[in-house]
Amino acid sequence: MVKGHDVPIKEKNIMFIGFMGVGKTTIGNLVAKKLYRDFIDIDQEIERKHKMPVTEIFKQIGEKAFRQMEKEVITELCQKKLKVISVGGGAFLQEEVREICLSSCIVFYLDLSWGSWKDRISLIVDSRPVLQGKSLEDMEKLFHERKAIYSTHHSKINTDKQEAEEIADYIVDSLKLAWELYE
Numbered sequence: 471m472v473k474g475h476d477v478p479i480k481e482k483n484i485m486f487i488g489f490m491g492v493g494k495t496t497i498g499n500l501v502a503k504k505l506y507r508d509f510i511d512i513d514q515e516i517e518r519k520h521k522m523p524v525t526e527i528f529k530q531i532g533e534k535a536f537r538q539m540e541k542e543v544i545t546e547l548c549q550k551k552l553k554v555i556s557v558g559g560g561a562f563l564q565e566e567v568r569e570i571c572l573s574s575c576i577v578f579y580l581d582l583s584w585g586s587w588k589d590r591i592s593l594i595v596d597s598r599p600v601l602q603g604k605s606l607e608d609m610e611k612l613f614h615e616r617k618a619i620y621s622t623h624h625s626k627i628n629t630d631k632q633e634a635e636e637i638a639d640y641i642v643d644s645l646k647l648a649w650e651l652y653e
């Protein structure tokens with residue numbers, strides 16, 4: 471049973487989705503601070519629970535096992551309310567995860583252009599196993615293919631050429647407006 475419809479909009483979890491490196495963890499953290507809510511990063515939660523970095527989980531037990539862990543952690547956390555949750559870039563690959571998230575959270579899709587994302591590769595490549603061994607062309611292909619899984623969301627935010635703080639402020643303002651409107 472997925473909880474969600476019975477939770478008032480002001481108490482719903484806020485969730486960030488989007489491709490690796492778009493800023494889900496960074497912006498999620500900032501939004502949580504601005505709203506005085508707990509922040510949960512699903513990758514960090516998996517690492518804490520399984521006492522292993524995500525890169526090691528991929529290396530030692532593989533992506534399939536990681537996806538199962540990811541689904542379990544997300545399902546558990548979506549039962550809560552008033553949280554700010556950032557999921558990993560591949561979480562929405564699983565239909566079951568998409569359904570749970572969309573019914574129990576206000577889902578923000580953080581979008582970034584390929585041109586801007588390319589400039590961030592050096593910041594993230596070593597810690598994202600899905601990018602290991604991929605050429606720039608492979609990454610570009612994956613970047614565009616993954617757009618389909620993020621197409622279900624409640625709000626899309628273009629983050630190009632904006633500081634994380636600015637994006638977080640915009641999200642908080644838009645949430646406050648929605649809360650007033652639907653009160």
Ligand SMILES: Nc1ncnc2c1ncn2[C@@H]1O[C@H](COP(=O)(O)OP(=O)(O)OP(=O)(O)O)[C@@H](O)[C@H]1O
Nearest residue numbers: 489490491492493494495496558559593632633634
């Ligand atoms: N708006 C921004 N402008 C510039 N750099 C940013 C911005 N947002 C995040 N970054 C930087 O980009 C990198 C990736 O950000 P972050 O870890 O938040 O991405 P993510 O979406 O959580 O990635 P993943 O899906 O792999 O967990 C970090 O080094 C972060 O400091």
Ligand SMILES: O=C(O)C1=C[C@@H](O)[C@@H](O)[C@H](O)C1
Nearest residue numbers: 490513558559560598599600
């Ligand atoms: O996009 C992905 O498939 C991933 C993104 C990261 O956040 C991690 O969840 C993991 O490295 C897989």
Ligand SMILES: [Mg+2]
Nearest residue numbers: 494495513556
């Ligand atoms: Mg992250």
